Amino acid sequence: MYRTHTCGELRIENVGDEITLSGWVQKIRNLGGMTFIDLRDRYGITQLAFDENANPQMTAKAREVGREYVIQVKGNVIERHNKNKNLPTGDIEINCNDITILSKSDIPPFTIEEDTDGGDELRMKYRYLDLRRAPLQRQIALRHKVAQEVRKYLNQQDFFEIETPVLIKSTPEGARDFVVPSRMNQGQFYALPQSPQVFKQLLMVSGYDRYYQIVKCFRDEDLRADRQPEFTQIDCEMSFAEQDDVLSTFESMTKAIFKNVLDVDLKTPFHRMPYSEAMAKYGNDKPDLRFGMEIxxxxxxxxxxxxxxFDSAEYIGGICAQGLADYSRKDIDKLTKWVQRPQIGAKGLVYVKYNEDGSFKSSVDKFYDETQLKTWAEEFNAKPGDLILILAGDKPITLHGLSELRLEMGNRLGLRDKNTFVPLWVVDFPLVEWDEESKRYHAMHHPFTAPKPEDAGLLNEDPGKVRANAYDLVINGVEIGGGSVRIHDQQMQQKMFEALGFTKAEAENQFGFLMNAFKYGAPPHAGIAFGFDRLVSLIAQLDSIRDVIAFPKNNNGRDVMIDSPSGVAEDQLAELGLKLNLNKKDTE
Structure with a gap:
């Protein structure tokens, strides 16, 4: 055996045991007559001791090893003189009587420790080394544990785990598809699934009334902290289910995950908030409810x-930051520049200080007297010592700016505690939204989302006023999951296609197989998909999903470790019936 124990297993009760350990060399310390090695595997670190006076040959061999060498040692467990309270194995060490070098290592390009000196791109290039570090190993272990909790819960609820195809037909789902050429059907292409949407609906038609899958999905879209071109979602569907059935089932799953993984009790039922209220009070459809500061x-x-x-603005709104009336003019000027950044888009910032003595100081003093400013303060329920911040302009841009400003002030006031989790369901989304460029409506979620029954009559007359039977799960300002009640009636689905501007031929070409399936008895059904990477990163208290994915892509969608995407040989292209047509600018 290469080992009898792991490097995180031995304790004081093992003193006297003869053991064998294998792992990577974390550190080497030569202290005169004693040499110490920290041996690491994914379970922990154990200190190895070599006494030059007792065994000079063994000590000399120990001094031949370097950082990240893979070694095997044999010896007996002894009690440490200088115990390390920061290590679970810190009460013991191994008195080694044999050492074998299993594999040598070059000097690693960065330190493989809790804190590293490697930058993001360097660690991405050597991801297999970065994955040896304890923080990454904890996050991958957490991902595994969350996946097991998901499966345990859904299996207990009689869901079947069913795999769906990866090579599918291109269907519009809100982002660009990744396409794959077919060698056997030249000139035609598969698409990689943005989600298994149509397949899980077909499974409902097939009588598998409770389906789930922890599945890879693919979207060719611009990347950010919570996006990767390939990502994982918990995909679920239920037959004979209404909105309340889905929300009840999956808030119970969420509660079980947080309890069993973090020992955190989420209060149920989760708060429910209409989309219109979320936009009005928080400026976005995924509000962070860990703090107030409503718009x-x-x-x-x-x-x-x-x-x-103000007089020329379509919309004027503001927030009240408690206790910040002592902000200096310099602080206000910096905040003004912050909201004027292109990603915020505000033209300027108006402030009102509600001073501790009850007086007011504002950037618009010459237009509004203290009585009027006091009326503003009453609107915000402001108190002496508070700071009111106001933006004005076009409504969508201003609401977005206020949303971002609210989150920024929440950060500055320490109100966004990562140890606090406040979930809610956002419901009653618009079914469709108008796209000015294409001059047509687009589905807010996807074309299979059912309208609210009471709004269905408006689908032909005024689609923009129709609310969707849809819902998103939001925790701490992060959209964790989303879904909807599906259209299961063929005629209603056809009306939806018409509202979205599909001709009958286009609808048949894209979704004819689903429409045909609906002819043979489609049950009422509803579903939801959780962003698995986002859920794990939220539980891990990380701002990016990248470090809960073993081999992620960088911000340009590249895997710098294996240098992908890359070109392919001419003969491969010829087999596929393809020829590249890149102009000089494209290849530079």
């Missing part, structure tokens, strides 16, 4: 006082 519209209250910025 208040001031348009009617502040217009008509000859302040052109």
């Amino acid at each position: 208040h519209e001031l348009s009617k209250l502040v217009k008509g006082h000859d302040f052109k910025v």
Whole structure:
């Protein structure tokens, strides 16, 4: 055997045991007559001791090893003189009587320790080394544990885990498809699934009333901290289910995950908030409810006082930051530049300080007197010592700016505690949204989302007013999951296609197989998909999903470790019936 124990297993009760360990050399310390080696595997670290006076040959051999060498040692467990309370194995060490070098190592390009000196790109290039580090190993172990909890819960709820195809037909689902050429059907292409949406609906038609899959999905879209071109989702569908059935089932799953993984009790039932309320009070459809600081519209209250910025604005709104009336002019100027950044888009920032003595100081003092400013403060329920921040302009841009400003001030006030989890369901989304460029409606979620029954009559008359029977699970401002009640009636599905501007031929070409399936008895069904990577990164208290994925892509969608994507040989292209047509600019 290469080992009798792992490097994180031995304790004081093992003193006197003869053992064999194998692992990687973390550190080597030569202290005169004694040499110490920290031996590491994914379970922990154990200190090895070599006494030059007792065994000079063994000590000399120990001094031949370097960092990240893979070695095997044999010896007996002894009690440490200088115990390390920071290590679970810190009460013992191994008095070694044999050492074997199993594999040598070059000097690693960065330190493989809790904190490393390697930058992001360097660690991505040597991801197999970065994955040896304890933080990454904890996160991969956490991912495994969450996956097991998901499977345990859904299996207990009589869900079947069923795999669906990876090479499918291209269907519009909100992002670009990754396409795969077919050698056997030249000139035609598969697409990689953005989700298994149509297949899980077909499984409902097939009578498998409770389906789930922890599945890879693919979207060719611009990347950010919570996006990867290939990602994992917990995909689920239920027959004979309404919205309340789905919400009840999956908030119970979420509660079980947080309890069994973090020992955190989430309060159920989760709060439910209409989309319209989320946008009005928080400026986005995934509000962070760990703190208040709600947005208040001031348009009617502040217009008509000859302040052109307000009088010409479509929308005026603000937030109240508690206890920040002592912000200096310099602080306000920095905050103004912050909201004027292109990603925020605000033209400027109006402030009102509610001073501790009850007086007011504002950047619009010459247009509004103290009585009027006090009325503003009452709108926000502000108190002496608070700071009111106001933006004005086009409504979508201003709401976005206020949303970002609210989150920034929440950070500055320490209100976004990563140890606190506040979930909610956002419901009653618009079914469709108008796209000015294409001059047509697009599905807010996807074309198979059912309208609210009471709004269905508006689908032909005024699609923009129709609410969807859809729901998103949001925790701490992160969209963790989303889904909807599906259209199971063929006629209603055809109306939806018409509202989205599909011709009958286009609908038949894209979704004819699903429409045909609906002819043979489709049950009412509903479903949801959780962003598995996002869920794990939230539990791990990380801002990016990258470190809970074993081999992620960088911000340009590249795997710098294996240098992918890359070119392919001419003969491979010829087999596929393809020829590249790149102009000089494309290849530079």
